[in-house]
Amino acid sequence: MVTVMFTSHRHHRWMVDTSTARPLEHDGKLWKPQPDATSSADEFIAARALFIEISEDSLWNPWVRNERRDELETAMAVMAQWTRAEPGHRMMTMKQWDARQARRDKASARQRERDKERRERDKERHDPERAAARLVLLEFESRLAFELAELTAFRDGVRYPAMPADRREDEIAKLVESVDRLQGEVDRLLPIVGDREDVVDDHGWLPRDRRDLTFWRYRWDREREVRDLKDKVAKQEAALMASTDKAERRKVRDKLRELTYDLNARIAEGPFTVDEMCSECPTPLAHHGWVYPPGLPCPAWPRWAARVRAVRADMEAMLSKRAAEATEPPPPQPLAVIPSGRTIGEIIAKLAELQREFPTAEVRRGRSNRWELWPPKDDNASAGREDN
Incomplete structure (x- = not known):
């Protein structure tokens, strides 16, 4: 007879006869303790739940596995004290596991090759006009959904409750007109686009192919930014603890x-699936919209892209103008200045000194009744001609 010692949630220990104890049924499986187990069934169930929680969370937030490493190791130690109890059940050996992974890798490689061949064939049926119409359709549908929601909010009085009735009616009329126009555009484009998921780009890629790429690009960007923000937060917390200056502490805080x-907002994103991604940019569809936050329209949508280009052109023109103004020569300055309020002797002495330094200079009246010495006008003109 084999006995096992358990620890209850009250930290009491007792002996169990494993030869007669009934297997534990949990999560559709049968479990039994190892001969040297010291954990109770409740502790095993809690450890397994914690292990599953951390494992599932780390699929979307991989940093969790490292941050909760101690909890994970403790849970795994408890789980190792239990094993499956179905009659004839055998755990997979490492050799069997490697063989299964090899089969999966081969199947994935075959699928990638089939996808590559399909994309090569689909290059021939790429229709630029249809592909462009698809993007316009997506943009119009997004804008239509937004304006329909706005129209409902205005009619229900939810949007701007204090707005005067006559102005509200004007806004509703504008939205109705815009919704009708957008709906007309959508109806016109639907037969042109057809099945939007069957529209290939010039590389033969379907929208679902591109979503797979944008999904992983979004995941990598998010994970990198979260790790970077966590590092910055930790440094700021350390700086706050070390600082004693009130002004500096306020700045650090x-x-x-x-x-x-920013960190909490990034962590709160998702999880998202491949099907929930935009096919044109590494952004979840839920983050595309017409109010920020949560997001902005897709940069591939034609009308929005045109607006962005126009704004960028205006900004570049403004920056170019500022740069040109910055390179213009500064306005001419006097050779010397004699302020007012001096005695006659002081002025005569100063003029004599300046005459020796600037014998051909002209004396002109400046601001605040001061005297200014300038080069002769002919010299200024000559200098201007030389510059030209």
Whole structure:
């Protein structure tokens, strides 16, 4: 007879006869303790639940596995004290596991090759006009959904409750007109586009192919940014603890609050699936919209892209103008200035000194009744001609 010692949630220990104890049924499986187990059934169930929680969370937030490493190791130690109890059940050996992974890798390689061949064939049926119409359709549908929601909010009085009735009616009329126009465009484009998921780009890629790429690009960007923000938050927290200056602490605290907000917002994103991604950019579809936050329209949508290009052109023109103004020569300055309020002797002495230095200079009246010495007008003109 084999006995096992358990620890209850009250930390009491007792002996169990494993030869007669009934297997534990949990999560559709049968479990039994190992001969040297010291954990109770409740502890095993809790450990397994914690292990599953951390494992599932780390699929979307991989940093969790490292941050909760101690909890994970403790849970795994408890789980190792239990084993499956179905009659004839055998655990997979490492050799069997490797063989299964090899089969999966081969199947994935075959699928990638089939996808590559399909994309090569689909290059021939790429229709630029249809592909462009698809993007316009997506943009119009997104805008239509937004304006329909706005129309409902205005009619229900939810949007701007204090708005005067006559102005509200004007806004509703504008939205109705815009919704009708957008709906007309959508109806016109639907037969042109057809099955939007069957529209290939010039590389033969379907929207679902591109979503797989944008999904992983989004995941990598998010994970990198979260890790970077966590590092910055930790440094700001350390700086706050080390600082004793009140002004500096306020500055650090404000920066810490900003970083923490960004970090929490990034962590709260998702999880998303491949099907929930935009096919044109590494952004979840839920983050595409017409009010920020949560997001902005897709940069591939034609009308929005045109607006962005126009704004960028205006900004570049403004920056070019400022740069040109910055390179213009500064306005001419006098050779010397004699302020007012001096005695006659002081002025005569100063003029004599300046005459020796600037014998051909002209004396002119400047601001605040001061005297200014300038080069002769002919010299200024000559200098201007030489510059030209």
